[in-house]
Amino acid sequence: MEPIEPGRSAPAPAASGDPCVTVVVIGYDDAAHVADAVRSALAQGPAVREVIAVDDCSTDGSGALLDGLAARESRLTVVHRAANSGGCGTPRNDGIDRAAAPYVMFLDSDDVLPPGAVDALLGAAVAHDAQVAAGLCVRRELPSGHEVPWQPELYAKASVVAHPTRRPRLVHDTLCVNKLYRTGFLREHGIRFPDGRFVYEDFVFTARVLAASPRMALVPDTVYVWHVRRAAEKLSISLDRAGIDNWQARLDAHRQAVEILLAASRKRLARAARAHFLDHSLRMYARELDLRGAEYRTDWWKRTRAYLETFDTADFEAAPAPGRVVGRVILAAAEPRDLPRLKEVAARPARLCPPYAYAPDGTPAWSADLPQVTLDHLLHRPMDLLPVAVDGELRPRARGTRLRLLLHELYGRVADAGPRTVDVDLVDRQHGTTVQHRTAAFTALPDDLWTATVALDLSALGRPGTWDVRLRLHFADGSHRDATAHAVRRPGLLRRVAVPSRRHGVLLAQPYATHSGALALRTAPGVRGVATVVRRRAARLLH
Structure with missing residues (x-):
């Protein structure tokens, strides 16, 4: 990784002929928010050459609303899809196909770009000849306005990553929206989103980007505001986790992302992706298991075991201890068990509640009847990482x-x-x-x-x-x-x-x-x- 020299400033793309950006805004039945998203993109200034708003066959008047905005703003082009695609990937692909600027970004209709986002990303991409520039995304809880940074460790300081394998943690940030891409890079490598009804399409797109080994510039600026509306009548995909189909979609997307990385001989990134699955996805859903019915829990356990069986020992060893323990308990037990205790281990910070058992050889273990799930790491982990109860x-x-x-x-x-x-x-x-x-x-x-x-x-x-x-x-x-x-x-x-x-x-x-x-x-x-x-x-x- 190459540090950016102290005091070095990125060039401001302001004059005609300077590098510029196409912002692709996608939306479906989101008339209440899509105009704000489009305006936030247009407000970025002359660095934004065009905004392409792709309306995915909305039925709530979103299309007409966008047409009205386009009539007053020459930089806005509206694409009306004749049939709903069923997902987010196809309309984003429409935007990639139509983008005229040398760089492209993506924006969802219910989110916004904060002031200066495009200049920060474009300036870094140009200054460091990077095919991809990425910055900090914040999750803004509405209506409170409380903001939580997404993967802040990646964006603590400005840096340049010559090859993604030099920073495997990049696989943790599966979002596509807090990044700027060189349009020619995407087209040259055929990098697209999965079409149709494909949930967690970001996982696959991001894997395709990383597999192509771009030079990446990372900036500490906040470049995307992800609006979290927990009280919305229709929950976003990331919040709508009550059905088993959501978990299966996550498994499918993650499996495909890993396969893409392995096919490109990016084994280090694939291992990091599996370790992150244990630490993030598995822990998040395990915390919620006791909120679901018995049928869901049994089905979830079976599907999860089947997927974890594709992991090897090194994948588990690369993961932080809490996710590793949860995964090994699931692999060791044929049926759901110890859900209250698993929930607390999956918490952040993790808690390992009693009773505390030992294997026959005296090694700390999950329980007397699962001695193969050893907890010997607890004997040497630093105190600040121990899951004390x-x-x-x-x-x-x-x-x-x-x-x-x-x-x-x-x-x-x-x-x-x-x-x-x-x-x-x-x-x-x-x-x-x-x-x-x-x-x-x-x-x-x-x-x-x-x-x-x-x-x-x-x-x-x-x-x-x-x-x-x-x-x-x-x-x-x-x-x-x-x-x-x-x-x-x-x-x-x-x-x-x-x-x-x-x-x-x-x-x-x-x-x-x-x-x-x-x-x-x-x-x-x-x-x-x-x-x-x-x-x-x-x-x-x-x-």
């Missing part, structure tokens, strides 16, 4: 709220490190800000346990919301571990309680377990919130 009991009370934590031993590693203190942060999930910070000392208990208790002031919360409980454990040996608390589910713990509030008079507080099993808190303000709960409880009693 902390139980949490949050008890809102009118006289004061107490959080009691119970830290478990983990094959002798916790005792060796020496638990000392724990920092507790109450984090506003909507904005990602810490609203309360507390520190408490651990006290040793019998049976290799440690406990700590902190007082939280719920009356000081300024507004209703959802609050995550985040921990940092400090040890006598100088190490620390960031963690979350496993939500204890004993009767009476996870229930709504009315507590005083300085702002609202009364605050309704409910500790709960997230879908990954972590302890969190919801609050609702005032007497109205309490009355709503009372009515719901009364209705349940009547029925």
Whole structure:
């Protein structure tokens, strides 16, 4: 990888004849958002030679809306497909075929390009003679506006990658939309998206790009805003994971991407892609298994086992430990099992909850009846990576709220490190800000346990919301571990309680377990919130 020289600035593509970009915007039945997407592309300035909006046979007036915009903007061309393609790949291919500029980018109708995105990517591509330039994408939660960066490690600083195999982590970023491509490079190598109804088409397209060994320029600028609308009537593909077809589509796309890399003799990238599958896709879906029905879980387990059987030992060894453990449990068991415990191992950060078993030879193991799933890595992993388990009991009370934590031993590693203190942060999930910070000392208990208790002031919360409980454990040996608390589910713990509030008079507080099993808190303000709960409880009693 070649670093960019400090202080070197990319040329600004402003004059006629300078390199320029075609932005391909695709949309289907998205009249509410497509105009914003197109305007964000046009607002990039003279670097954008044309915007090609491909309407995939919409039925909600999107086509007419785009035609109206095109009548007022000479750089906008609208392509009306005669039949819906069933996916995102075909309309993007339409854009590649029609692109007149030397570089091309892709934009979805419900997202936007932030100001300066095209200049940042185009400047880097030209300055470093790169066939592909890529930058940071942020996932913006709506309506809150809270932003989460996508694969930020790749874009921490400006750099040039002469060959993708020199940076295997590139396979982690499967998005096509936060990148600029030299149009001739795509056409020369026949790089296209899968046509028709093909979910996760980005996986395949990105594999084809990497297999062609482009020179890549990476920039730290935010170049794409991915809008996440969890309350939308129609969920995006990345959020609509409830059906087994979604998981099968992901398996198919990932399998095809790996095959593309192997066919191009990019074995290092293929291994990295499989390792990332274990760490990302497998963990994400495993966290949600207990939300699905028995039929789904059995089918998911069978399909996943079949795919994991195509991995070799080195693929597993290349993956971070949590995904590796989840995958090996699935391979070792013919039927779904230990789902609550798997869910916590798949969490971020990972938690390995008791009981802690050993294989006959004394090696740490997943369980006594699955001794082949060894956990010997726990004996030498750094403390900041160990999946330590902390139980949490949050008890809102009118006289004061107490959080009691119970830290478990983990094959002798916790005792060796020496638990000392724990920092507790109450984090506003909507904005990602810490609203309360507390520190408490651990006290040793019998049976290799440690406990700590902190007082939280719920009356000081300024507004209703959802609050995550985040921990940092400090040890006598100088190490620390960031963690979350496993939500204890004993009767009476996870229930709504009315507590005083300085702002609202009364605050309704409910500790709960997230879908990954972590302890969190919801609050609702005032007497109205309490009355709503009372009515719901009364209705349940009547029925």
